Amino acid sequence: MTKQNGQGNGISTEAAQDWARQAAQYLRARQMLAQAQLAPLAANARVAAQQGMLGARAWTAPRLESIGQALQEQMAPQVAAALSSAARRLEPPRPRRRRWPAFVAGAIVFAGGSATAVIIMNRRNSQPVMEAGEPDGTASTSDAAPEMAAADVNGQTQAP
Secondary structure (H helix, E strand, C coil): CCCCCCCCCCCCHHHHHHHHHHHHHHHHHHHHHHHHHHHHHHHHHHHHHHHHHHHHHHHHHHHHHHHHHHHHHHHHHHHHHHHHHHHHHHCCCCCCCCCHHHHHHHHHHHHHHHHHHHHHHHHHHHCCCCCCCCCCCCCCHHHHHHHHHCECCCCCECCC
């Protein structure tokens, strides 16, 4: 004979199911009772925690403000001075500028301008004075002298 339907351990399947239903009902009732008792406690705890946080924030805020002000007035200038002195020590020296190339370039430009001016002045002085009536460029010196004598200070001639 084989053991079936839980008869081997003395409990029938129906009895086990009935016992499980009763246990579930009992546990649901206990859960509802615990929930009813703990719900107001949880609400009170939440309110207390919120009030505690507000109180902690109200206590902490002015202290943080005063600490921040003290740091700004006392420590920040010292830290800034230390950082700037460290930066000055770390900065490599600036290379010296070579000024002779600019000086040489200026001297060359000046010499070229002076030479150009001398050449132009020499060409002007070496060219003969030309008369308006003679296209070949040969002016007679005998005719030029009386006209020069009759010229006014401003270079205009007066009619006789």
